[in-house]
Amino acid sequence: MASPEDNDPKGHSAAEPAEDRIQSPHDRLINQTLQQLDAARTLLANHLPHEVVRDLKLSTLARVDTSFIDRNLKRRFADRLFSIEVSDEVVKSLGLRTNFIYVLVLIDHKSTDEPWALIQMLGYIVRIWENQLDNAQPLVPIIPWVIYNGVRPWQTARSLEELIRVPANWKRYVPGLELPILDISRMDDATMVGEPVLQVAFTLLKYGRSSQLDAVLRPLFQMLSQAISQHQAKDLLDTIKVYVMSVNRVVGEEKLNELVSEFWPVQPEAGSIADQLIKKGEVQGEARGVAQERISMIRALQAILGVPQSSDEELATTSHDELQTMIASLQQQIAQRIG
DSSP: OBOHHHHSSSOOOSOOOGGGOOOSHHHHHHHHHHHSHHHHHHHHHHHSOHHHHTTEEEEEEEEEOOTTSOHHHHSSOEEEEEEEEEOHHHHHHHTOSBSEEEEEEEEEOSSSOOTTHHHHHHHHHHHHHHHHHHTTOOOOOEEEEEEEOOSSOOOSOSBHHHHSOOOGGGGGGSOOOBOOEEEGGGOOGGGOOSSHHHHHHHHHHHHTTSTTHHHHHHHHHHHHHHHSOHHHHHHHHHHHHHHHHHHOSSOOHHHHHHHHHHHSOOOOOTTSHHHHHHHTTTTTTSOTTHHHHHHHHHHHHHHHHTOOOOOHHHHHTSOHHHHHHHHHHHHHHHHHHHO
16 A cells, blocks of 8 residues: 555645745744644544544654645645555545545635635645646645635635535536635634644634633643753744734734743853843842843833943843833933923
8 A cells, every 4th residue: 555655746844935934923833733743633533524533544644845836826725645554444435545645725814715726626626636747657646635814704715515506407517615614713612622833823813813812821831841951942932022013903012022032041151241240139039131131221212312321330230129220211301302
């Protein structure tokens, strides 16, 4: 029996060419989430239709490169293609020439549903099959799936039968395709369980535009800080910051930085001003990044006022209370100028 490694269009690939990477905040968030196979496996196990999941060997899930898909098919959507083995019973009962199928995940994150998503998905599927034929490979079943993050519920056609109406006696001549839709905006919070990174992505996609996001972020970061290390969290936190600041009008950079520092305290570099202050005991009991943040704040305020910036030596010998007093004084000077 041929394996996915033998039959994948370009073989498995954890990365795509730089020019093909999607840059929108929504894409970056879900893309980074699905790059982690544990998160992708949890997504399929908990949210793909049960009648599909029961016949899959989830431990065999692997990413498949999609660089062969035409650029004109990729220009409006992000996509993820996975291979996964099916049960031996299915292989035997259907006489399949391979022991795996593809799961094609289409990510539609616009504020409204896409009327032509069905045609777009059909184009992807046909291109994958054409690539298999070009490489003398057997055709593999492809399960389409749409992850949707719209403000309104999905209302347009979910199947070609709905989209293209024909008399009943013509149906055998019209292709059939139905899209399962995972509507994250209307998911119950109780179903957002399992792999931590996937929980984060779901929560942000659901509450990202909401005024409730501020209240949601704290328990979200607390859960994440207990699940992964600071080193592991770095890229994800950068993605979260970009996403939140791009889609939310309430939570700003200052609030995000406060929350991040609370659960992942900044470790100052040896010999830095913040490190010197910490060793002198000036910031005992506080997050280790607070001293450096205050110093950065002082210099930013001094730059705004156009006054000479304090030297490293001066700030290194300044107490915690004096740093705070300097900030208050500088802020007052700026307020007087504005007034």
